[in-house]
Amino acid sequence: MKRRLKQLGRDSLVYGLGGVFAKSIGFFLLPVYTRIFSPADYGTIEMLTVLAGFLSMLLQMGMDSAQSFYFFEQKNSGHSAQTAVVSAIVQWRILWGTVIVVCATLLSPVLNYFFFQGKLTWEYFAIAFVGVLFSQLVSQSAEVFRLLYKPWRFIGITLGNTVVSSAVALVLILMLGLGIKGYLAGSLAGSLISTGLGWFYIREFLDFSKLHKDWWPRLLKFGAPLVPSGLAIYVLNTSDRWFVSHYAGQEALGLYAVGAKFAMVIALAVTTFRQAWWPIAMDSMHGDDGPVLFRTIGRLYLGCGVACVVLLTAISPYIVRWLTPPEYYGAYPLIGVLAWYSVFYGFYLIGAGGIWKAEKTAVLPLLAGAAAVLNVVLDAILVPSMGGMGAAVATSISFLIWNVLVLAISEKLWAVRYPFGRMILQVVLGIVATGYILFSYSQKAAFVQVGPFAALVILLVLMMSVPKKQLFAAWGSARSFVGRR
Numbered sequence: 001m002k003r004r005l006k007q008l009g010r011d012s013l014v015y016g017l018g019g020v021f022a023k024s025i026g027f028f029l030l031p032v033y034t035r036i037f038s039p040a041d042y043g044t045i046e047m048l049t050v051l052a053g054f055l056s057m058l059l060q061m062g063m064d065s066a067q068s069f070y071f072f073e074q075k076n077s078g079h080s081a082q083t084a085v086v087s088a089i090v091q092w093r094i095l096w097g098t099v100i101v102v103c104a105t106l107l108s109p110v111l112n113y114f115f116f117q118g119k120l121t122w123e124y125f126a127i128a129f130v131g132v133l134f135s136q137l138v139s140q141s142a143e144v145f146r147l148l149y150k151p152w153r154f155i156g157i158t159l160g161n162t163v164v165s166s167a168v169a170l171v172l173i174l175m176l177g178l179g180i181k182g183y184l185a186g187s188l189a190g191s192l193i194s195t196g197l198g199w200f201y202i203r204e205f206l207d208f209s210k211l212h213k214d215w216w217p218r219l220l221k222f223g224a225p226l227v228p229s230g231l232a233i234y235v236l237n238t239s240d241r242w243f244v245s246h247y248a249g250q251e252a253l254g255l256y257a258v259g260a261k262f263a264m265v266i267a268l269a270v271t272t273f274r275q276a277w278w279p280i281a282m283d284s285m286h287g288d289d290g291p292v293l294f295r296t297i298g299r300l301y302l303g304c305g306v307a308c309v310v311l312l313t314a315i316s317p318y319i320v321r322w323l324t325p326p327e328y329y330g331a332y333p334l335i336g337v338l339a340w341y342s343v344f345y346g347f348y349l350i351g352a353g354g355i356w357k358a359e360k361t362a363v364l365p366l367l368a369g370a371a372a373v374l375n376v377v378l379d380a381i382l383v384p385s386m387g388g389m390g391a392a393v394a395t396s397i398s399f400l401i402w403n404v405l406v407l408a409i410s411e412k413l414w415a416v417r418y419p420f421g422r423m424i425l426q427v428v429l430g431i432v433a434t435g436y437i438l439f440s441y442s443q444k445a446a447f448v449q450v451g452p453f454a455a456l457v458i459l460l461v462l463m464m465s466v467p468k469k470q471l472f473a474a475w476g477s478a479r480s481f482v483g484r485r
Contacts, residue, residue: 025162025163025166026162026166026261026264027261027262027264027265029166029170030258030261030262030323030324031323031324032170033183034258034323034324034325034328035325036173036174036179037179037180037254038251038254038327039250039251039252039254039255039258039327039328040249040250040251040254041179041180041250041254042253042254042255042257042258043245043249043250043251043252043253043254043255043256043257044116044119044120044180044250044254045180045183045184045257046241046253046254046256046257047115047116047241047245047250047253048124048125048128048180048184049128050238050241050242051111051115051125051128052128052129052131052132053234053237053238054234054238055100055101055104055129055132056132056135056136057227057230057231057234058100059093059096059097059100059132059133059136060136060223060230061092061096061220061223061224061227062222062223062224062225062226062227062230063089063092063093063140063219063223064139064140064143065222065223065226066089066219066222066223067085067086067089067140067143067144067147068143068147069222070085070215070218070219070222071085071086071144071147072147079204079205082205083204083205083206083207084207084212084215085215085219086140086144086202086205086206087205087206087207087208087212088212088213088214088215088216088219089140089215089219090137090140090206091208091211091212091213092216092219093133093136093137093140094133094137097133097136098133100133101126101129101130101132101133104125104129105122105125105126105129108120108122108124108125108126109122111125112125115245123181124180124181124184127181127184127185127188128184128187128188130188131184131187131188131191134188134191134192134194134195135161135187135191137191137195137198137199138157138158138161138191138194138195138198140198141157141194141195141197141198141199141201141202142154142157142158142198144202144205145157145201145202153201157194157197157198157201160193160194160197161190161191161193161194162190163190164189164190164193164194165186165187165189165190165191166186166190167186168185168186168189168190169182169183169185169186169187170186171186172185172186173186228365228369229364229365229368229369231372232365232368232369232371232372233368233372235372235375235376236368236371236372236375236395236398236399236402237395239372239375239376239379239395240256240375240379240383240391240392240394240395241253241256241257241391242379243379243380243383243391244256244383244387244388244391247383247384247387248383248387248388252387252388253388254328255328255330255331255334255388256331256334256388256391256392258320258324258328258331259331259332259333259334259335259338259388259392260334260338262312262316262319262320262331262332262335263312263334263335263336263338263339263342264342265308265312265339266305266308266309266312266339266342266343267339267342267345269308270305270342270343270345270346271346273301273346274346274349277297277349277350280293281294281349281350281353282356285353285356285357285414290353290357290416291414291415291416291417294350294353294416294418295416295417295418295419297350298347298350298351298416298418298423299418299419299422299423299464299465300465301346301347301350302343302347302423302426302427302461302465303426303461303462303464303465303466304462304465305343305346305347306343306426306427306429306430306461307430307457307458307461307462308339308343309336309339309340309343309430309434310336310430310433310434310437310454310457310458310461311454311458312335312336312339313335313336313339313433313434313437313438313454314437314447314450314451314454315447316332316333316335316336317329317332317441318447319332320332320335332441333389333438333441333442334388334389334392336434336437336438337389337392337393337396337434337438338392338395338396340396340399340400340430340431340434341395341396341398341399344396344399344400344402344403345399347403348402348403348406351403351406351407351410352364352406352407352410353410353414353416354409354410354411354412354413354414354415354416355406355409355410355413357413357414358413358414360409360413363409364406367402367405367406367409368402370402370405371398371399371401371402371405372398374397374398374401375394375395375398378393378394378397378398379391379394379395381394382394400427422464425464426461426464426465429457429460429461430457430461433453433454433457436453437450437453437454
C-alpha cells in the first residue's frame, strides 16, 4: 500500500509538472486576454471552443483507448506490429478527420446563424475545425510517449504546443490586430508545429509506405462503442454553455468562461491525479490491497478536494479583481460552484472501480447518459432565471448524482466498504461552506470575516480524511510534545 501511494505521488508529480506549466500559461494569460477581448468576444471564443469540442469527439472515435489497448497487446508480436497500430490510427485520423472537417465547414453558415447571429464568416469555423484535427494528431503523439513510459517527452510535446499556440496568438492579435481570428489561428499554428515535432520523435512507430486499412475494423470495433459515453460526457461538460448562450447571451457566456478558467485550478489538480491514479487503480484492483487502497484514496481525495474548493471560493473575489478588468468582476461567484464538478469528475475514477473489476462497463454509458439528461433538464429549469449561476449549479449537481449512481452500483459489485458517513459529511460541509461564503460576499463581507470560517471547515474536512486511529495517534503525539515544552 505504501509503495502504491509513493508511486501515485511520484507519477502525479511528473505529469503534474507538465500539466501545471501548460495550464498555467492559459491561466496567467487571462489578464491579457480579458483586456483584449470584451466579455462578448470571450463568449464567442467559448462557443467556438464548444463546437470544436463536439467535432473533436467525432474525430476521436475512441481511437485513444484503442491505441493504448492494442499497443500493449501487440508488444509480444514485435515493433513492426506496434508500428502498424500507431500508423493505422494516424492514417484513419487524417482521412476521417478531413471528411468531418470539410463537412463541418460547409455547415458553418447554419452554425453561424444559430449560434452567432450571423456575425462570423466561414474562415473562423475553418480555422477552428482544422485546428481540432491537428490537435488530435498532437494528442496521439503525446500518448505514444506515455505508452513508452517517457513522461518528459509527453510533457515536452504538450507544453510546447501550448507555448507556441499562445506566442503565435499574441503576435497575431497584438501586432496584426486579427482579434478572435488571431486567437484561433494561434492554436492552429501551435498544433501544426507540434504535430510535426511529435511525428519526428515517434517516427520509428510511423510507416506511411502503405495504407494500414486492415487494422481499421478492429480499431473501430473497439473504439466506436465508447462514442456514446463520450457524447454523454460532452453534454455534461458543455450543455451549460449552450443554455447560457441561448438565454443570457454572449456577454454572460464570456463571464461564465472566465469563471470556468479560474475554476481550472481545481481541474488541473484533478487531471494530474487522474493521469497518475489510473494505472495504479487498474493494478491494485486485482491485488489483495485493492479495497484498502480505494477506500484510503477515496477518503483522502474527497478531503483534499473539498478543502481546495472552500479555499478557492474564499479567495475568488480577490483573484478575479487582481487578474481581470472591472467588466469581468461578476465572474467570481461562479468559481467555487464550478470547482465542484471538477472534484466530482475526478472521484469518478475512484468510485467506478467495482464496475471495471466486474467488467460491467456496458453500464457506464447508461449512467453517463442519465446524468447528461439530468443536466439538460436542470439547465432548462435554472438558467432562464439564474443565468450563469444556474448553469454552474446544474452542472455540479449532475456530476454529483452521476457519482452517486456509479458508486452505488460499483459497491454492490465490489465491496470496498467506503466510509460513506464521513464522505457524505465532507461533501455536505463543503457545499454549505461554499454557499455561506458566497452569501457573505454578496452582503459585502470582507475576507477577515469569511476567512476564519473557511479555515475551520478546511481543517474539519482534512481531519475526516485521516483514519481515527492515526488521528488519535497524532493528537497524542502533539499533546506529548506540548507537555515536554
